[in-house]
Amino acid sequence: MSNTCVRKSWRLLAIGAALAVVSAALPASAALGGDGASVQADQLHMQGSLRTTAAAAYTMHEIQGASGTVVREYVSAAGGSAGKVFAVAWHGPWRPDMRQILGGYFEQFAQAAKSQSKIRMGRRPLMIELPGLVVEQSGHARAFAGRAYVPDMLPTGVRPEEIQ
């Protein structure tokens, strides 16, 4: 299974390079908050292979990137955020491309990440809980996991714990 993924990754690496011009023409890389088409842009950007799983309230697209890190993008199936990416999650040896997966929420994330309290210093998990954006990351070198979601975009009945 993992070997298959690796082979797919390499094949898509070549395809991704060939389609670089096409991917640039896709909707702006607005993963979180963007529409489902941005999943394809992210897949190409991450030189990854794609697996899709459907649940009642959303479709989850899993992209296995070339660095070994897996990114999951959740696209809402109904309601006001239908067709939009309302959450992303990741796990693997290294961080994903935060700018790519957070899209239009990246600057908000970056500002919050840089304004974490430094009064009593230490090294600890990232916990950004803004009214309109949640970004969490924990783990250590060679093992990271995190997720980001827009609380107002969660489909009815979907709990944050489901974003895995």
Next chain:
Amino acid sequence: MRDLRIFLIFAIVPAFALSVGCGGSSSSSSNSSSGTTTTTQTIATSGANVASITVNAGPNGNYVNGAFASVIVCVPGTSNCQTIDGILVDTGSSGLRIISSALTVALPQQNASDGNPVVECLPFVDSYTWGPVQTADVQIASEKAASVPIQVLSDTDFTTPTACSQGFPSADTLPALGANGILGVGLAAQDCGSSAACVQTGTAGLYYQCPSSGCVETGEPLAQQVINPVALFTTDNNGVIVELPPVAGAAATVSGSLVFGIGTQSNNVLGTATIYTAPNAAFTTTYKSQTYTESFIDSGSNGYFFPDSTIPICSDNTGFYCPSSTENLSASNQASGASGTVDFSVANADALFANLSDNAFEDLGGPAGGPAPNYFDWGLPFFYGRNVYTAIEGMSTPGGTGPFWAY
């Protein structure tokens, strides 16, 4: 009689741990709350393989639960050396990193085969480090390693690529890091490893080549990667033991030892420690009936970090828990053929931090978010009153081949 003696030792030793141990070690004992088991902690205080470590506010004066050591770096093959203190002891990463402002000796730059300087980006969960890979002879206590690739942390020597920063703050200065550097003595030898993403394609994003035209990701041969310096020591090179005495609530300063080698000397035997193998740098922690399969022990984390929606998060220090009264908790750790229960407590961090003279906290905890596989992060409070062994991957010890933790 036995119980009385144990009580007296327990009461006296924490305050005088090092002075009592002039014979080479000091001991403390404690009874578990059930009173059915007794454990004895022996802290090595002398030996060529013993470095003093101190939990205090650190060189920036505001660190909590950070254990700091002193290292000597030299221009390779010379006696042009510098002692740098305030280096954070981190069993959760691998490799020596020093902020450029703390470094006064001119170390040689590592260049790739095409002559371009090699620069590294190392991601942490809340920040990143960036700066050139340079080569140093490293000495800690009396242990020496020659020609060690280290990272010099600098925001200015090479322009930081946006692919490295990713929106996170850098930890390349004293105010940003709170330390003069990081001594990564974790389970891994090299910081990136042997995967194709590290060695061949560079897609891991750790190593860059930086010609004048700008920095680009590159594969980094294993032998050139920044490495846990312990793995390059000529002796006592299979791992470390962090030995810190118990902390009764809070303290301004805690003194202990970083002991090199596992089962290589009379002062670093495994004894009765239980070995928790960590083939993927993780073991399983069970807490409140939830299993956390990617859990780890990390002296570089300043508290216990784990998900628990029933404990309030602090209003001031939002990365920590603030229960209205101290929570007495329990979890169990499991690895192949080993398991054990750990009792711990989480107090109100806003209240703990209100006393600015305290830097070591026994009961500091906070939330860890993110998706499964979840992490239970056993940070520095776990080390108080407990000798914790970290065995390097691929290295043999009397307890088997690393990577493993033991305590």
